[in-house]
Amino acid sequence: xxxxxxxxxxxxxxxxxxxxxxxxxxxxxxxxxxxxxxxxxxxxxxxxxxxxxxxxxxxxxxxxxxxxxxxxxxxxxxxxxxxxxxxxxxxxxxxxxxxxxxxxxxxxxxxxxxxxxxxxxxxxxxxxxxxxxxxxxxxxxxxxxxxxxxxxxxxxxxxxxxxxxxxxxxxxxxxxxxxxxxxxxxxxxxxxxxxxxxxxxxxxxxxxxxxxxxxxxxxxxxxxxxxxxxxxxxxxxxxxxxxxxxxxxxxxxxxxxxxxxxxxxxxxxxxxxxxxxxxxxxxxxxxxxxxxxxxxxxxxxxxxxxxxxxxxxxxxxxxxxxxxxxx
Amino acid sequence: xxxxxxxxxxxxxxxxxxxxxxxxxxxxxxxxxxxxxxxxxxxxxxxxxxxxxxxxxxxxxxxxxxxxxxxxxxxxxxxxxxxxxxxxxxxxxxxxxxxxxxxxxxxxxxxxxxxxxxxxxxxxxxxxxxxxxxxxxxxxxxxxxxxxxxxxxxxxxxxxxxxxxxxxxxxx
Numbered sequence: 001x002x003x004x005x006x007x008x009x010x011x012x013x014x015x016x017x018x019x020x021x022x023x024x025x026x027x028x029x030x031x032x033x034x035x036x037x038x039x040x041x042x043x044x045x046x047x048x049x050x051x052x053x054x055x056x057x058x059x060x061x062x063x064x065x066x067x068x069x070x071x072x073x074x075x076x077x078x079x080x081x082x083x084x085x086x087x088x089x090x091x092x093x094x095x096x097x098x099x100x101x102x103x104x105x106x107x108x109x110x111x112x113x114x115x116x117x118x119x120x121x122x123x124x125x126x127x128x129x130x131x132x133x134x135x136x137x138x139x140x141x142x143x144x145x146x147x148x149x150x151x152x153x154x155x156x157x158x159x160x161x162x163x164x165x166x167x168x169x170x171x172x173x174x175x176x177x178x179x180x181x182x183x184x185x186x187x188x189x190x191x192x193x194x195x196x197x198x199x200x201x202x203x204x205x206x207x208x209x210x211x212x213x214x215x216x217x218x219x220x221x222x223x224x225x226x227x228x229x230x231x232x233x234x235x236x237x238x239x240x241x242x243x244x245x246x247x248x249x250x251x252x253x254x255x256x257x258x259x260x261x262x263x264x265x266x267x268x269x270x271x272x273x274x275x276x277x278x279x280x281x282x283x284x285x286x287x288x289x290x291x292x293x294x295x296x297x298x299x300x301x302x303x304x305x306x307x308x309x310x311x312x313x314x315x316x317x318x319x320x321x322x323x324x325x326x327x
Numbered sequence: 328x329x330x331x332x333x334x335x336x337x338x339x340x341x342x343x344x345x346x347x348x349x350x351x352x353x354x355x356x357x358x359x360x361x362x363x364x365x366x367x368x369x370x371x372x373x374x375x376x377x378x379x380x381x382x383x384x385x386x387x388x389x390x391x392x393x394x395x396x397x398x399x400x401x402x403x404x405x406x407x408x409x410x411x412x413x414x415x416x417x418x419x420x421x422x423x424x425x426x427x428x429x430x431x432x433x434x435x436x437x438x439x440x441x442x443x444x445x446x447x448x449x450x451x452x453x454x455x456x457x458x459x460x461x462x463x464x465x466x467x468x469x470x471x472x473x474x475x476x477x478x479x480x481x482x483x484x485x486x487x488x489x490x491x492x493x494x495x496x497x498x499x
Contacts, residue, residue, distance in 0.1 A: 274474040
């Protein structure tokens with residue numbers, strides 16, 4: 001088990017190399033003003049990944065409110081993001097160049113997820129707006145102020161019952177999403193994120209994107225993910241709601257026992273669903289769970305435990321789970 | 328049943344792990360033994376505090392005082408059917424119970440939304456979601472973490488997967 005643990009400084013080097021860049025790129029001027037309703041969404045996506053910004057974010061789920069400090073920095077094309085909980089339990093997540101490191105000072109542990117090496121396996125996400133519009137109605141819903149900025153409210157309403165409604169409050173000057181509300185099939189909010197303050201003008205110091213010193217004594221566990229060709233799948237997904245496609249297929253091992261898990265990631269461009277398959281010794285009880293926008297269904301298929309997890313309505317994960325068959 | 332067994336059964340009852348056939352005699356005993364009833368009340372509050380991870384301001388004698396006040400209040404007696412008396416008494420008890428429950432909820436709400444606690448409220452307000460989380464198996468939490476770690480690969484997710492990781496809703 002010890003071989004999975006390395007000193008924290010190694011991880012800092014592993015995911016921190018890109019923070020050495022000092023020149024920040026990306027500007028609002030590079031984004032074309034929206035002419036159609038879908039342009040707002042495309043601009044939002046471009047702004048969120050190409051601009052540098054920092055702020056305080058409130059997150060509301062299941063009647064629970066948490067607040068976080070966010071740093072997002074783009075430097076010479078490298079995107080790096082650090083999100084820190086402002087209250088106990090202390091946690092922070094650093095995402096850089098496809099690696100995700102989750103620091104938990106309380107648990108004295110860091111988990112680093114390495115990205116699959118074969119990028120070509122990833123489906124290109126729907127830049128063509130007609131693909132989005134096949135499954136969602138997109139419309140503008142007036143303008144409101146959020147965190148001191150004037151925003152355009154854009155509603156993404158599903159055309160079927162297998163997805164959630166999403167409302168975006170998009171800053172009219174930076175195109176950054178200042179607020180996001182996820183509504184369930186009854187129109188009730190299941191997850192909400194809102195900036196209470198945001199600054200997209202001041203440069204962000206590289207040190208703001210380094211792990212906090214309080215995590216320096218934590219030990220690190222690296223979870224390696226091995227990409228696999230979709231053609232090698234030993235399973236068929238016979239009842240996937242229309243619009244969801246396989247984004248990646250990979251194998252990973254769950255420490256400390258190193259039990260093998262297959263992971264199939266599906267997406268419709270806005271909602272993602274994961275299918276995890278492991279031997280039945282895994283010991284998870286079958287059944288359904290719901291947490292905020294996330295629905296989970298675990299079933300047994302041919303001596304394997306199949307767990308379907310996604311930010312979609314329960315009926316979607318149940319439908320996908322019931323349609324999984326061994327080849 | 329000795330005291331040790333009684334305590335264990337109380338704990339199991341609150342955790343919903345006591346079998347139905349064993350719970351019936353325990354409820355009868357609780358109804359007869361005031362000390363045992365108070366012990367169950369204390370265990371219940373301790374359990375709630377552990378689940379909610381924050382102190383609850385609960386006046387343990389509040390429900391009893393309401394019941395006592397209603398019982399002591401002078402009643403205007405008039406001839407009426409026996410069955411109706413039972414119905415009224417049931418209604419009075421139900422009213423007392425609902426007042427007590429309402430008082431506890433109002434007390435909690437005021438406590439949570441008091442200006443004195445504004446910072447704490449912004450920081451974290453737990454109203455039950457943690458119950459689901461606490462009962463979730465580690466393997467399932469692991470899957471939620473894995474999903475959020477990899478969801479950034481799957482499209483226009485924005486900040487939400489990272490926020491879910493940091494919020495602890497699906498963290499290790």
